[in-house]
Amino acid sequence: xxxxxxxxxxxxxxxxxxxxxxxxxxxxxxxxxxxxxxxxxxxxxxxxxxxxxxxxxxxxxxxxxxxxxxxxxxxxxxxxxxxxxxxxxxxxxxxxxxxxxxxxxxxxxxxxxxxxxxxxxxxxxxxxxxxxxxxxxxxxxxxxxxxxxxxxxxxxxxxxxxxxxxxxxxxxxxxxxxxxxxxxxxxxxxxxxxxxxxxxxxxxxxxxxxxxxxxxxxxxxxxxxxxxxxxxxxxxxxxxxxxxxxxxxxxxxxxxxxxxxxxxxxxxxxxxxxxxxxxxxxxxxxxxxxxxxxxxxxxxxxxxxxxxxxxxxxxxxxxxxxxxxxxxxxxxxxxxxxxxxxxxxxxxxxxxxxxxxxxxxxxxxxxxxxxxxxxxxxxxxxxxxxxxxxxxxxxxxxxxxxxxxxxxxxxxxxxxxxxxxxxxxxxxxxxxxxxxxxxxxxxxxxxxxxxxxxxxxxxxxxxxxxxxxxxxxxxxxxxxxxxxxxxxxxxxxxxxxxxxxxxxxxxxxxxxxxxxxxxxxxxxxxxxxxxxxxxxxxxxxxxxxxxxxxxxxxxxxxxxxxxxxxxxxxxxxxxxxxxxxxxxxxxxxxxxxxxxxxxxxxxxxxxx
Numbered sequence: 046x047x048x049x050x051x052x053x054x055x056x057x058x059x060x061x062x063x064x065x066x067x068x069x070x071x072x073x074x075x076x077x078x079x080x081x082x083x084x085x086x087x088x089x090x091x092x093x094x095x096x097x098x099x100x101x102x103x104x105x106x107x108x109x110x111x112x113x114x115x116x117x118x119x120x121x122x123x124x125x126x127x128x129x130x131x132x133x134x135x136x137x138x139x140x141x142x143x144x145x146x147x148x149x150x151x152x153x154x155x156x157x158x159x160x161x162x163x164x165x166x167x168x169x170x171x172x173x174x175x176x177x178x179x180x181x182x183x184x185x186x187x188x189x190x191x192x193x194x195x196x197x198x199x200x201x202x203x204x205x206x207x208x209x210x211x212x213x214x215x216x217x218x219x220x221x222x223x224x225x226x227x228x229x230x231x232x233x234x235x236x237x238x239x240x241x242x243x244x245x246x247x248x249x250x251x252x253x254x255x256x257x258x259x260x261x262x263x264x265x266x267x268x269x270x271x272x273x274x275x276x277x278x279x280x281x282x283x284x285x286x287x288x289x290x291x292x293x294x295x296x297x298x299x300x301x302x303x304x305x306x307x308x309x310x311x312x313x314x315x316x317x318x319x320x321x322x323x324x325x326x327x328x329x330x331x332x333x334x335x336x337x338x339x340x341x342x343x344x345x346x347x348x349x350x351x352x353x354x355x356x357x358x359x360x361x362x363x364x365x366x367x368x369x370x371x372x373x374x375x376x377x378x379x380x381x382x383x384x385x386x387x388x389x390x391x392x393x394x395x396x397x398x399x400x401x402x403x404x405x406x407x408x409x410x411x412x413x414x415x416x417x418x419x420x421x422x423x424x425x426x427x428x429x430x431x432x433x434x435x436x437x438x439x440x441x442x443x444x445x446x447x448x449x450x451x452x453x454x455x456x457x458x459x460x461x462x463x464x465x466x467x468x469x470x471x472x473x474x475x476x477x478x479x480x481x482x483x484x485x486x487x488x489x490x491x492x493x494x495x496x497x498x499x500x501x502x503x504x505x506x507x508x509x510x511x512x513x514x515x516x517x518x519x520x521x522x523x524x525x526x527x528x529x530x531x532x533x534x535x536x537x538x539x540x541x542x543x544x545x546x547x548x549x550x551x552x553x554x555x556x557x558x559x560x561x562x563x564x565x566x567x568x569x570x571x572x573x574x575x576x577x578x579x580x581x582x583x584x585x586x587x588x589x590x591x592x593x594x595x596x597x598x599x600x601x602x603x604x605x606x607x608x609x610x611x612x613x614x615x616x617x618x619x620x621x622x623x624x625x626x627x628x629x630x631x632x633x634x635x636x637x638x639x640x641x642x643x644x645x646x647x648x649x650x651x652x653x
Contacts, residue, residue, distance in 0.1 A: 069167050069384045070094045071373035072366075073159050075147045075315070076174035078105020079355050080345030082131040083362030084172050084369070089138035090392075091370050094384040096166060097135065098159070100146035100643055104128035105176050106309070106346070107355050108582050116355055125537070125582055127355070139387025144554070146643065147175075150319050152338045155380050162645060163557040169376035169384075170340045170369045173316060173328070174362065177309030177346040177353070182214065185269030185281070187305070192622035192639030194270065194277035195303045199223040201581040203230045205621040206302040210295035212237060212280060214267050215306035218245040221253045223306055228258040233296070236261045239285060267303070276300030276621065302621060311347040323349050334365035340372055431472050431535075440473075443543055444480045447550035452515040452523050456486040456507075462610060463510040466533045470512055480550065504572040504629035505529075505604050508611060516549045527595040532607030536579030541589040541605075548596035556593070560644055563653045564597045569631040571651050575605040576614055576625040583641040584624040590644045591626075594651070601651070626650065 072088055074081045077099030088095040107113070107124035114121050136142065149160035150171065159166045179197045181187055187195055196202040203226065211231045213224045216238035224234050236253060241263050243250035253259050268281040268290070277300055280293040295301045311327045320336035320343070321329040328343040330336055336343050344361035346353045377383055432440065453470050457463035474481040513529040526549045534542035548554055556564070573591045577584035584605075591603035608615050608623065618625060618637055626638045628650055638650055 069156060069169070069382055070096050070141075071168065071377070071384050072096075072170045072172060072369045073098065073157075073166050073168040074172045074174060075159065076105070076176060076345070077103035077132070077142075078174060078176050078345060078358065079107060079128060079131060080105075080176075080358040080362040080365075081172065081174035082128065082135050083359040084174065084344060084366040085135040085140035085362075086131065086138060087363050087366035088370065089135055089140040089387055089390070091366075092139075092386050093370060093373055094141070094386060096141045096143060096168070098143055098145050098147055098161060098166075100144070100162070103132045103142075104582070105358075106178075113355065124355075131359075137391040139390035139392070145557075146645070147315055150315060150341075152319060152341050155376050156382075157340055161557075162560065163555070169373040170342065172334075172342045172344060172362075172365050172369060173313075173336075173347065174343070174345045174358075175312040175315065175347055177311045179305065180308045180310050182267075182305060182307045184267045186271060186277075190270060190272055190277060190303075192625060192637075193619050194272060194300070194621050195305065196622045197305055198581075198583065198622075199226045199304055201578065201583055202302075202304075202622045203227050204578065204580070205615075205623075206231050208232050209299060209301055210235065210297075211302040211304055212267065212293075213304050213306060215308070216240050216243045216245075217306065217308060218249055219306040221245055221250045223304065224253045224259055225256055227304065228256060231258070231302075234259045235293075237265045237267055237282070238263050239266050240264065270303060273300070276619065277303065309346060309353075313347050316343075333368040334361055335368065340376070342369060431469050432476065437476055440476055440543065441478075443547055444477045446552075447480045447547060448552055449519075449550050450480055450482065450517045451546050451550045452517065453481055453483050454486060454513040454515055454525070455483060456509045456511045456513070458509040460510070462533065466510040466512060469533055469535065481546070504635075505574055505602055506606075506611075506614065508606070511604075514545055514549045527599065527602035527604075528592045529602075529604040530607075531604065532579075532610050534605075537582055537585050538577060538579055538588060538605065538607075541585040541592070544589055545592045545596070548593055553596060554593060556644060560648070561597070563645075563648045564594050567594075567598050567600050567651065567653050569600065571601045571631070572629040573601065573603040573647075573651075574614075574627040574629070575603065576608050576611075576618065576620055576623060576627070577605050578608055578623045581623045587624040587626060587640075587642045587647070590642050590647045593644055594647060 071093040072095045074084050074095060074097045077097055081097055082103065085095050085097045104125060105128065108128050113124055113127055116127065143163065145161040145163040147159055147161050151158040152171065156167050156169065157171050159171060207230045209231060210233045211227055213220055213227065213234055213236045220236060221243055224236050227234050236259060238261060254261055264285045266283050266285055268283050270277050271279045281290060282293050283290050313322055313326050313328055316322065316328060320338045320341055323329055328336055328348040330343050330348045334342045334344050342365040344365045345358040350357065453474065455467060455470060457467060470483055474483050508531050511529055511531045513525060515523045515525050517523055528545050528549065530542055544554065575588050575591055577588060588605045595601040595603040606614055608620060618627060622639050627635065629635045
């Protein structure tokens with residue numbers, strides 16, 4: 046029997062369909078943080094077909110870190126920029142991406158199956174890099190006041206405690222680093238360390254210990270908090286050595302905040318009963334990131350290790366990728382299946398351009414000197430008020446895929462913020478090749494002084510400045526979609542706004558059949574008010590998820606408000622954490638939730 050017959054026989058016995066190689070990946074990476082993105086980069090660069098699954102935002106926990114100063118080769122950056130660069134690198138080499146949640150694994154046989162919220166994916170190898178999430182410590186009031194005084198992200202929520210005192214719970218790297226960050230806002234930071242000292246490197250804790258606005262209380266734990274009018278007013282502290290308890294109040298007897306940085310919980314539910322885990326739920330791996338299941342690897346914060354940093358996550362991802370190259374190659378030889386290799390990647394295109402330019406240079410006379418005039422320099426930079434060349438290029442891709450034009454309807458007042466929004470939208474429309482047009486609301490909806498009309502009791506307060514997304518129908522009619530942004534959709538909200546345009550124009554972001562059915566099942570009116578901050582890295586996912594639902598169902602309205610410009614809403618809902626989600630049903634019922642939500646999670650909140 047020949048080798049090809051052997052491969053066919055073994056393939057048939059394992060249930061693999063060799064007639065459909067296009068459906069098979071070399072590797073599926075679950076998780077789009079530093080470990081997963083690095084693995085995707087390495088695999089794609091080696092010309093393997095790799096798919097990276099991410100249920101929320103790419104970047105993982107580091108994406109919410111304001112200052113990254115210890116990543117080799119980079120003096121200083123923020124987590125979002127660092128991981129966005131990693132994502133673009135992987136994409137440039139041909140890695141594929143899909144926004145989906147992995148819901149199950151079948152790892153027996155030569156071909157593994159990853160069950161996702163958008164259908165099944167088959168691959169030779171699987172790398173799980175789902176990371177870890179902040180640990181809740183269980184003090185009295187932690188659940189009750191989450192988002193109303195209790196927070197877990199200094200970058201997202203620190204500004205809500207400007208000129209107030211805050212308690213920081215934890216003694217590790219995050220607690221030391223974030224306590225210093227919070228001094229930008231808080232009048233005083235009190236760090237509660239359960240041990241007799243910080244547990245992180247002394248160089249990290251030194252800045253917190255020496256900062257004039259920080260007080261560190263050792264062998265102290267938080268037992269509970271209570272609230273009064275406007276926020277938290279009292280904390281119950283305990284000395285773990287003596288057992289003595291005390292009631293703590295801020296010096297001004299006002300309200301305060303609590304930030305919890307007590308470690309992380311590994312996101313390994315997907316792997317229970319699939320691979321070996323330790324007693325804390327972390328994945329047990331061997332020297333090259335392999336787990337107890339052949340062909341299944343793990344990288345990053347979810348595995349047993351003594352240091353969880355970006356640099357170790359990227360190292361894990363690179364090591365796992367190289368091993369998965371070997372494993373996928375062996376399985377390809379065994380089954381006779383060769384997944385389609387990445388083709389026409391940006392990297393290959395750039396190399397082709399360089400080669401063509403080099404050939405042309407050898408056969409052509411030297412070019413004339415480049416003009417150094419001011420006008421020529423400006424033209425070369427392609428500078429503009431709001432969008433640089435890289436963003437313009439990305440926008441061009443989105444506009445090119447839009448099936449129908451979109452109208453951006455502005456409602457403005459005479460404020461500088463309105464002028465900024467008008468300039469932002471006008472420039473965006475000018476780059477759209479006719480896909481976007483702009484019109485203005487009837488100014489009669491303003492009051493006599495020309496100011497915005499604001500009714501904070503409305504389900505979705507009508508407030509200026511706002512930009513409302515309207516779709517055009519085949520007959521030329523213009524129909525509001527239920528999507529709007531109050532303020533200027535810049536910062537971290539820019540991406541969600543652009544994707545909102547794409548969803549309004551069609552074809553829009555795909556969702557699986559079950560999710561689409563759930564969206565269509567919403568028969569009663571639902572208003573979703575999204576209270577966000579432009580510095581929040583978790584808000585865009587929630588805005589995008591809500592507006593993706595609104596784009597498909599006219600019964601749903603989803604409008605985002607930049608809280609920096611609408612303090613009435615912040616005070617009304619006592620918002621001390623973003624995103625804050627206010628859902629009002631057709632019967633007038635109202636509920637308030639906090640945190641990053643995917644489309645399925647938003648549907649759960651809506652009740653679909």
